[in-house]
Each structure stands twice: as structure tokens, then as C-alpha cells.
Amino acid sequence: xxxxxxxxxxxxxxxxxxxxxxxxxxxxxxxxxxxxxxxxxxxxxxxxxxxxxxxxxxxxxxxxxxxxxxxxxxxxxxxxxxxxxxxxxxxxxxxxxxxxxxxxxxxxxxxxxxxxxxxxxxxxxxxxxxxxxxxxxxxxxxxxxxxxxxxxxxxxxxxxxxxxxxxxxxxxxxxxxxxxxxxxxxxxxxxxxxxxxxxxxxxxxxxxxxxxxxxxxxxxxxxxxxxxxxxxxxxxxxxxxxxxxxxxxxxxxxxxxxxxxxxxxxxxxxxxxxxxxxxxxxxxxxxxxxxxxxxxxxxxxxxxxxxxxxxxxxxxxxxxxxxxxxxxxxxxxxxxxxxxxxxxxxxxxxxxxxxxxxxxxxxxxxxxxxxxxxxxxxxxxxxxxxxxxxxxxxxxxxxxxxxxxxxxxxxxxxxxxxxxxxxxxxxxxxxxxxxxxxxxxxxxxxxxxxxxxxxxxxxxxxxxxxxxxxxxxxxxxxxxxxxxxxxxxxxxxxxxxxxxxxxxxxxxxxxxxxxxxxx
Numbered sequence: 001x002x003x004x005x006x007x008x009x010x011x012x013x014x015x016x017x018x019x020x021x022x023x024x025x026x027x028x029x030x031x032x033x034x035x036x037x038x039x040x041x042x043x044x045x046x047x048x049x050x051x052x053x054x055x056x057x058x059x060x061x062x063x064x065x066x067x068x069x070x071x072x073x074x075x076x077x078x079x080x081x082x083x084x085x086x087x088x089x090x091x092x093x094x095x096x097x098x099x100x101x102x103x104x105x106x107x108x109x110x111x112x113x114x115x116x117x118x119x120x121x122x123x124x125x126x127x128x129x130x131x132x133x134x135x136x137x138x139x140x141x142x143x144x145x146x147x148x149x150x151x152x153x154x155x156x157x158x159x160x161x162x163x164x165x166x167x168x169x170x171x172x173x174x175x176x177x178x179x180x181x182x183x184x185x186x187x188x189x190x191x192x193x194x195x196x197x198x199x200x201x202x203x204x205x206x207x208x209x210x211x212x213x214x215x216x217x218x219x220x221x222x223x224x225x226x227x228x229x230x231x232x233x234x235x236x237x238x239x240x241x242x243x244x245x246x247x248x249x250x251x252x253x254x255x256x257x258x259x260x261x262x263x264x265x266x267x268x269x270x271x272x273x274x275x276x277x278x279x280x281x282x283x284x285x286x287x288x289x290x291x292x293x294x295x296x297x298x299x300x301x302x303x304x305x306x307x308x309x310x311x312x313x314x315x316x317x318x319x320x321x322x323x324x325x326x327x328x329x330x331x332x333x334x335x336x337x338x339x340x341x342x343x344x345x346x347x348x349x350x351x352x353x354x355x356x357x358x359x360x361x362x363x364x365x366x367x368x369x370x371x372x373x374x375x376x377x378x379x380x381x382x383x384x385x386x387x388x389x390x391x392x393x394x395x396x397x398x399x400x401x402x403x404x405x406x407x408x409x410x411x412x413x414x415x416x417x418x419x420x421x422x423x424x425x426x427x428x429x430x431x432x433x434x435x436x437x438x439x440x441x442x443x444x445x446x447x448x449x450x451x452x453x454x455x456x457x458x459x460x461x462x463x464x465x466x467x468x469x470x471x472x473x474x475x476x477x478x479x480x481x482x483x484x485x486x487x488x489x490x491x492x493x494x495x496x497x498x499x500x501x502x503x504x505x506x507x508x509x510x511x512x513x514x515x516x517x518x519x
Contacts, residue, residue, distance in 0.1 A: 001178050003460040006185050007208065010044070010215060018044045019393060021204055021219040023190050023233055025049075026056035027166075027373050028356075029225035030173035030184070031380035031400075037182030038403055039384065039396040044217065045174075045182065046206055048189040048229075050466045052170035054300060055227050056373065057470050058335025060252065060290055061282050063088050063096055063162030063374050067267070068276050070121055077355055079124050081374045085162050086128025088374065092164070092172060092405040094418045098130045099163035099280070101265045102144050102156040104319060111135060114157045114269065121159065131160035144264045147321045163265075163280065166373060167470035168419050171459055172405045175421075187462050188215075193222065193236045193365065201237065201364045210462060221392040223383060224367040227338040228298045237365045244359070244369055246339045247298050251308040252289030254331040254476060255324050260286045271315045279316065284446075285330060285477050288316055295336065302334040303517050331479040331518050340370030358386050366390075377401070416446055420454070427454045441488050444481045447472045449492060456496035464489050464507045465514055479518040486511045 025047025
């Protein structure tokens, strides 16, 4: 993918009417654009910032059916999510894999409840099950989780779920959409919806954020897939539109792998507020979370509150033999859940369903809200099917349930560069031809100069943050260390894109300011 080529194509096709314009480049928007393009519709996606900049890069890194939703009795959602989990692991094996979990057991009643409950979880997964759950004794539990608090421990329940790299998944969706003929553009902000004399939407007005260039784009159909910003787009259509979202903030902290010392993940089944808490090995660190705090305001850069950080530390301390302290945190990140609910509903957000909702306004704006990463494909399929049913598109069948995002057939753990899918050989060749580019930029990270150069050529980064936060995961692995390599990243980007020293300095300063919210 080359961003300038896409922009040039948009200019050339200024009089062309797109079948579909998708607003939003997170999990939902990218999924919708891929579904649309793979059916053969002329598809354009516009994202105001970077792909997966918001919620979609700040998840718990799980592809899961939802043990918590099972406990709430939402079996339909669990079955749907388990099915989609299986499809995601089949279609994106380069960035997904089977993750073993253990729930520690400290009393006999919990042993019974969780063993039976997770057996039911296995049954609901059907042929897409990732492995049977079973009870293990105290000794075997501590072998799997040597850093678990052993006081009062009687055993554990083992089960399996999926894990993935969320922002790398977003990039894969964008690339596959492009391969299917779609055009995807980051840093393209929709500023208004266009309407014909009958008041029906027939396109959008958009601005290229970097240069300020404005575009009038014609479309037969516009889809609002902007996550927590969905109500903003709805008000472009109808200033009096009622709110449809109940946003909730989830915070995670990242710790050194020494706090877990295991490739098995820990699920804490009951926190002080009735949620579950995960401690998951991921990219050679441990991700611990999450929280649930209702919010009245939304932003592109939500900030974790000290109370949320302390909540995670306090609950983790009860279960880890080496209690984490504030100074042990390598990164803290916050994400906003776009829960589909009435904001005046007093029900707490932890009990709001993760189901999605699809609505169509009188002027023809289709909005998809709610949901979660695991069900992105199903949400996209239903969205395009809705457009067909309403007569905006001719009928064509969905193919994404069998659409591979890579030709690789094994998990990325077998080779670190598999996160780049089929293209990893291009990076290997670059290193072969220029061995000096194969040396990691910093010993605290695995990323090489060859990777950064390849990313610049193929994955549409615009800022240092795009590379350090979402193309690589350096920010999430170690926020302070990521700031220390920003100078090198700026130099490599400047060389590839022809930026001057002023651009480099501005980017470094912006990133240093940005990273403060993650420390």
C-alpha cells in the first residue's frame, strides 16, 4: 500500500461515484471495507487519524468467545464469538494463535463452577474448539504459573482462547482490502455529508489532514463505522440525532515478563468490581487488564486515571507472588469501548452487552456501533447485507469467512517476521542484501532498520507514532524505551519520505509529549 498512490487515484476519480464510502479505519470500518471490496463493490475507506489509532489498538489482545459473557448468560453472543474466533485464527494465522489460560482455584466450589462452565464453553465452540478445558492440581498449576500466589491454592482450570496483535490485524485488513481493489486512506477526515435535493446522502466532503487539501467525494452509500465517534457522524446527518453510545474506558498496564515467567496466561475470575482480570504474555511482556469506567466525554487519546492503574495493581497483587508496583509499569494504555446502549440507562457498563447494532437513518446513513474485535467479520457481513437488503447495492455473496489474510499456514510464533504475512521474505531479502539493516535498532526491542524501511514503503505510516505504536508495538512494550529510539525512527522515515530536519525535530518533540500519557 502506498498512500500517495491512493491520494492520486482519488484525485483522478473526482467525478467517479463510489459504491460505498466507509468512514472509520478501526476494526469495524476495515472489516466493512474488506467485505465490500471482496464482493466487488467500488470501495473507499477514510480514517481521520491512523488505522486502529483508537480503540482497535488498545484491546486486551484476545480473540475470544467471552468467558464473562457466558457467566452473564448471553449464550448467543458467546456462540457467535466462538465461531468468529475460529474463523479469525484460520484466516489470519500470522497474527493469531492458540493461547492457554489457567484460572487459579482457591476453594472447592470454584473448582466445580469453573470446570463445568468451561466444559460448556468447549461445547459451544463445537468443531472450532481450540482445546479441551480440564482441572489440574496445585502442583501442576504452579508448574504452569510459577509466579502465582500459592497461599490457599488447591488447583486450577486450564482452557484455551485466541490471542492476536490488534493493530497488526488492522494493517492486514487494510492490505487485503487494497489487494481486492479497495482504496484505504488514513489521515483523511470527513468534514460533512453531501445530500441531493431529496435530502438523501450522496457522498462526503473530506480533508487530507497533512496538507489540508479538500475533496468532494460522490458515493451511492455511506457507512458510519467510527466507533466511539459514531454519534458525531450521525449529527452531521441530523443535528438532533439522539445519542446511541455508552462509552466505557478500559485500562491495561504492561509489565516485564518476570512477573509471570510463563507462556500460560492467568485469568483472575473475580475482581473487586465483579469483572475478570487477565495477565497475558504478549510480545515478550505481560499485559494486565482491564478496567471498566463509564465516561461522559470521548477523545482520540484517552488517559488512564491513577485510580484505574491502582485498581489493576491491587487486584494483581492478590494473585502474583511478585506484587507489581507503580514503578514496574513499562506502559499504561487506555481504550474506549463503543458500547451500544442508551447513555441515560443506569445499568453499569460492565453489564452492557457487547452486541452490535446497525441502524439506517432517513437520509440513508448506515451506522454500525458496538461489538468487539472478535466479531468484526460478522459485523461487517451484516452491515453490507443490510445495505443490499435496503436496495443500495446489488446482491453479491459474502466471502470473508474463507478469505485468507495471508498464504502462511502456521502461527507467527514460528518466525517473528510472520507478523508481516506473506511479505516477510521481502524484509529478509533486504537484510540479506544489506546485513547492517538486520541489526535491532535497540537491544530492548526486536525491530530492525530493515523492518522500518519496509513499513515506510508498504504500510502507510505518516508519523513516528504510527510506527512505534501500531506498525511495531514498541510503545506498548516499553514506553520510555520507545521514546529513546524516536530519533532513529525519525531519521529513517525522513530518508524514505524526503522529509527535512525540521520535520524530524517536530516529530520527535510530538512523540515525546505523546508518550507521557503511557508512562
